[in-house]
Amino acid sequence: MREITYAEAIREAMSEEMRQNDDVFLMGEDVGVYGGAFGVSLGMVDEFGSERVRDMPISEAAIIGSGVGAAATGMRPIVEIQFSDFLTIGMDQLVNQGAKMRYMFGGNATVPLVVRAPEGSGTGAAAQHSQSLEAWFAHIPGLKVAVPSTPEDAKGMLKSAIRDDNPVVFFEQKLLYRKKGPVPEKEYTIPLGKARIHRDGGDLSLITYGRMLPLCLDIAKELSDEHGIEVEVVDPRTIRPLDRETLISSVKKTGRALIVHEAVTMGGFGGEIAAVLADSEAFPYLDAPIRRVGGLDVPIPYCPELEKQVVPTHDSVRSAVLELLDWEYGS
Amino acid sequence: MREITYAEAIREAMSEEMRQNDDVFLMGEDVGVYGGAFGVSLGMVDEFGSERVRDMPISEAAIIGSGVGAAATGMRPIVEIQFSDFLTIGMDQLVNQGAKMRYMFGGNATVPLVVRAPEGSGTGAAAQHSQSLEAWFAHIPGLKVAVPSTPEDAKGMLKSAIRDDNPVVFFEQKLLYRKKGPVPEKEYTIPLGKARIHRDGGDLSLITYGRMLPLCLDIAKELSDEHGIEVEVVDPRTIRPLDRETLISSVKKTGRALIVHEAVTMGGFGGEIAAVLADSEAFPYLDAPIRRVGGLDVPIPYCPELEKQVVPTHDSVRSAVLELLDWEYGS
Amino acid sequence: MADKKKQHKNEELGREKLEDMLRKMQLIRSFEEKVAWFFSRGMVHGTTHLYIGEEATAVGATAALRDDDYITSTHRGHGHCIGKGIELNRMMAEFLGKSDGYCKGKGGSMHIADVRSGNLGANGVVGGGIPIAVGAGLTSKMKKQDRVVLCFFGDGANNQGSFHESLNLASVWKLPVVFLLENNTYAMSLNVAKSTAVSDLTERARAYSMDAHQMDGNNVMEVYHTVREAVEQARENGPVFLVSHTYRIMGHSKSDANRYRTREEIEAWKAKDPIPRFEQYLIEEHDFSREDVDAVGENARNAIEEAVAYAEQSPFPSIESIEEDVYA
Amino acid sequence: MADKKKQHKNEELGREKLEDMLRKMQLIRSFEEKVAWFFSRGMVHGTTHLYIGEEATAVGATAALRDDDYITSTHRGHGHCIGKGIELNRMMAEFLGKSDGYCKGKGGSMHIADVRSGNLGANGVVGGGIPIAVGAGLTSKMKKQDRVVLCFFGDGANNQGSFHESLNLASVWKLPVVFLLENNTYAMSLNVAKSTAVSDLTERARAYSMDAHQMDGNNVMEVYHTVREAVEQARENGPVFLVSHTYRIMGHSKSDANRYRTREEIEAWKAKDPIPRFEQYLIEEHDFSREDVDAVGENARNAIEEAVAYAEQSPFPSIESIEEDVYA
Ligand SMILES: Cc1ncc(C[n+]2csc(CCOP(=O)(O)OP(=O)(O)O)c2C)c(N)n1
Ligand SMILES: Cc1ncc(C[n+]2csc(CCOP(=O)(O)OP(=O)(O)O)c2C)c(N)n1
Numbered sequence A, B: 001m002r003e004i005t006y007a008e009a010i011r012e013a014m015s016e017e018m019r020q021n022d023d024v025f026l027m028g029e030d031v032g033v034y035g036g037a038f039g040v041s042l043g044m045v046d047e048f049g050s051e052r053v054r055d056m057p058i059s060e061a062a063i064i065g066s067g068v069g070a071a072a073t074g075m076r077p078i079v080e081i082q083f084s085d086f087l088t089i090g091m092d093q094l095v096n097q098g099a100k101m102r103y104m105f106g107g108n109a110t111v112p113l114v115v116r117a118p119e120g121s122g123t124g125a126a127a128q129h130s131q132s133l134e135a136w137f138a139h140i141p142g143l144k145v146a147v148p149s150t151p152e153d154a155k156g157m158l159k160s161a162i163r164d165d166n167p168v169v170f171f172e173q174k175l176l177y178r179k180k181g182p183v184p185e186k187e188y189t190i191p192l193g194k195a196r197i198h199r200d201g202g203d204l205s206l207i208t209y210g211r212m213l214p215l216c217l218d219i220a221k222e223l224s225d226e227h228g229i230e231v232e233v234v235d236p237r238t239i240r241p242l243d244r245e246t247l248i249s250s251v252k253k254t255g256r257a258l259i260v261h262e263a264v265t266m267g268g269f270g271g272e273i274a275a276v277l278a279d280s281e282a283f284p285y286l287d288a289p290i291r292r293v294g295g296l297d298v299p300i301p302y303c304p305e306l307e308k309q310v311v312p313t314h315d316s317v318r319s320a321v322l323e324l325l326d327w328e329y330g331s
Numbered sequence C, D: 001m002a003d004k005k006k007q008h009k010n011e012e013l014g015r016e017k018l019e020d021m022l023r024k025m026q027l028i029r030s031f032e033e034k035v036a037w038f039f040s041r042g043m044v045h046g047t048t049h050l051y052i053g054e055e056a057t058a059v060g061a062t063a064a065l066r067d068d069d070y071i072t073s074t075h076r077g078h079g080h081c082i083g084k085g086i087e088l089n090r091m092m093a094e095f096l097g098k099s100d101g102y103c104k105g106k107g108g109s110m111h112i113a114d115v116r117s118g119n120l121g122a123n124g125v126v127g128g129g130i131p132i133a134v135g136a137g138l139t140s141k142m143k144k145q146d147r148v149v150l151c152f153f154g155d156g157a158n159n160q161g162s163f164h165e166s167l168n169l170a171s172v173w174k175l176p177v178v179f180l181l182e183n184n185t186y187a188m189s190l191n192v193a194k195s196t197a198v199s200d201l202t203e204r205a206r207a208y209s210m211d212a213h214q215m216d217g218n219n220v221m222e223v224y225h226t227v228r229e230a231v232e233q234a235r236e237n238g239p240v241f242l243v244s245h246t247y248r249i250m251g252h253s254k255s256d257a258n259r260y261r262t263r264e265e266i267e268a269w270k271a272k273d274p275i276p277r278f279e280q281y282l283i284e285e286h287d288f289s290r291e292d293v294d295a296v297g298e299n300a301r302n303a304i305e306e307a308v309a310y311a312e313q314s315p316f317p318s319i320e321s322i323e324e325d326v327y328a
């Protein structure tokens, strides 16, 4: 299969949907000739014109809010927020308006809005440009929350998000933008709410998403090659809705669960996953505690070495796997 | 001991601190002659004047942001947001500025800010005035997050929050404002980060906070009276920092944990607590799954009957306790 | 523009339209009195924000719209709803949290909406509806629908960041939005003079190169003509800013001790009640008799009683419905 | 006011002060050139926003402050820092993420701050510093400190809600804040004419009853005098709004292909470089020789090289420090 980057996959998804449906359009800061802060929409304005690829003033509340209003009245806006950290400015519009409109109005509104927001550290941009706040949105009924980890998923899930009649927050992974992967040439979508098992295994379930997936896959391969340990790597892909069944049945099989995400561990979405498992059919099958490896409990620091250590590393994830495998009752 | 309401306890805390320290002041919408949306600061402007009890325009971002700026330059502002739902408008100032300033600046700033925000449903104010979003803030390093459940705690914890050199989000419980409870007459504080065991018991740990505490205490008493079941009721009081030790040792003792909060279960703080327990010394002692009873996965509806059923009820909590007590491996 | 304005001013409104405007003002008044009655008897939970005394603004403004135009409204939204032509039965049912309400009982007083008929909803967040109005205007422009959005908000809301961002965006994109600031003198307890750093509120529009006009918000004809003008301008050329000066007669919400204002001030504004004023005008200038106008009031009160009867027989939503309608 | 202005205009700045201003402009230029050099060689990670071409604004404005006055700054903050009198060694160390940096390496280019000396920090969020400036002004007022806050922000930031809320609040409370909009023509790729619905940016101030002035942001003397005036007015009577017209010569950040503007436009502004212009002025009007001004440039470049040497020998923060300084 041809390989394209994660950013290209996202651009393809938007362009294909815009070609098929005049109601779909893209707006945000510098999405036009600049191509967005990360070049994701580069060139789109040439094809679709500045009416459908709209540059906006720096007004995140109005960016999201006008997306909500346009969505409620018949358009299917894709809104780009340059860094997910700036969702903080538009939270009322997203959480109090967009997410709740349908329910508050007794079903008499639909809000087919996609909010694209790149997240994560690793770019040397420090505390205000590097957060992973996806857990916040997973807490909000009315939203869907996608965190794609491969180009293929990014494209297929974004197409589903654009066709979805609900507001979807689509967390793109900055550090994956330039990573290539196989992406089918012909039309496809990937449903929101279906996990993907990237690697089968019977020894431990490694549940992860976003930019931690490649790291976890490396470790799983390494442990298999070196020690014959078979780690099952499961990516929920969307954290709301969450494909509880797939996670639970994996852990029921392996008896051990490690959850890895870049976001700060405390209050992060790993807690939700752990809680789901700890109150599931898998509980009696647990052979070890449910462990999380997430970001340290600090803002993202600037200095490159610190920035690397603040999130899960090869070492910290690998050690956690081995510790859980060694864990015994009564030890 | 004399009994005063939760709202009065908060007022006393603010007034005492303002008498002792000229740097402490209160600002927010209608906090002056109106006494705030819930009358919490009623009369304070008469004692302290309109310079220290400052009415503000409806500008939540600037309300919080000017609090951050005043705190960083030597004042100790208490800021009131009328409903915690409107924190959504000031999230950048709270989360990206106030919470991170100290770390970003390498320790060269302190931000002694208190943001008071009433939360919870039950007032018939529907989806945009009834949320319980405390989990969001527990996810943010740099913040402290208090959710007091009694007048005594409210007063003692607020005094600690005002004296704390860090930004504290203080979630007041609307439905508790008019509830009375014993409050010492003489000066005291309650440290942030210490759980309180409201009732000892060996059969199950019921972990809860905020306005769910009275409900849980009722159920615990009822089960003791009726069935001799002894439920240990533990209130973490602050969810960041979280007194993990007290929670873990309770569950180690009882072998069973039920977590109850009003917030939506999915992505709520109960997940963090469950995850902490599932990866703790208490894990091998677990005799049952760790269960959560929280809000249903919907916005808060208006209709009174629905509004009651959307959050944990006497029935739902009681049944969960009994189910966990009945739970057996292999059953 | 001056000419066009004059033309509208002189335009004769037919008797039917005038009567409809009075009817709507009376409906709002009666609706609100009924709401107050329900609250005073503890028959309804929650809170509400009464529009009594401000009826001329909602009615004059919405009367200037085409049926397919949009409105966005506020926490104090009953008047806007009725102006826009909502069904009273279903509105009252929603107020009482019943299953036949516009929102099936899930929205209540603060969230009544009817998106299909162009009512994009009341809003519990001060300033929350303004960006939504801009988005609706964007739809209208992109789909070449020629629909205008009338965006209501208060003097308090005009200090929210969302106000600024929205007006700027609407102006940059020349969207068909009329921003209507209802200056009823207070935001809860705060006098507009203390919340807003400019005395002439139309000055705010200059920051967005927007035309602005003010009007006596208790004079329904003046409101009608001013908004009419603005709506047509917005339809053709982009956003317009309007300020309507009026007064909130009742407390802010059900729990308001009125500590921030004097009884005299309230009384002075009561004397400017827009309803008798409009009645007088109809009698003096339009051949209405006292009986004619009284009948309108009477009919309105009856319509509200009917709506109450309808709403009271409507069942509460079932507990099963609690998890419905979160997702499409 | 006109008189007072004139008085300032005619006020003679001593040779020392003038030289210091030139020195700071040269320091900024050299600092930025060094930063660009580091990036071009891939020797530093992250991104940065260069202030080249805008030096007259930061230097003229901060020269008008008292030492104990505050500033709040932006993502493009190196110039403001140097103007406010930061230690270059520690600033360069911070830029390189070293432990001797102002933020111990945790802040980097976008978060350099020195709260003790009144520099409340650069800010990664566009518009994020504006409410903080208001808060600092509030402290000054409540503590009767008589300190002014000079709040820098860009033409892009002037469309954020935080701008509106902050200006309104500062005006309502008459706080000692000078809001200085640096109009460098672009916010990333967006021309101010397309982002901002008013052509004369000083119009925005009228919405807050605030005095406003504009200035040639590439003329350091004009900036100085205008800001000086504004600062004294703010100290006595409350906020003032200033617009400084200048231009961003370099790309927005390290990854900018300049697709949104022409080479001619950039060249035209390069011809208005504020540094040679100020040098010329000093030579023509203040008895400086060409050698004098060249020496200032030379010294600045040396100071920057020294700062680099200092910063390079400073160790990276230890991994142990990663969890320090989250809480006080
Ligand atoms: C963002 C937000 N802040 C505060 C409130 C609480 N509140 C409800 S109405 C109101 C006053 C609004 O004043 P105005 O905009 O003038 O409208 P009016 O009530 O006068 O019609 C306030 C502060 C709210 N609902 N939303
Ligand atoms: C809230 C927010 N939105 C977007 C960005 C990304 N961004 C950084 S600088 C910038 C342009 C800012 O323009 P302006 O305020 O004119 O300052 P300038 O860069 O021209 O100095 C943008 C969009 C940001 N940092 N913060």
Ligand SMILES: [Mg+2]
Binding pocket: C154, C155, C156, C182, C183, C184, C185, C186, C187, C188
């Ligand atoms: Mg008002």
Ligand SMILES: [Mg+2]
Binding pocket: D154, D155, D156, D182, D183, D184, D185, D186, D187, D188
């Ligand atoms: Mg700019």
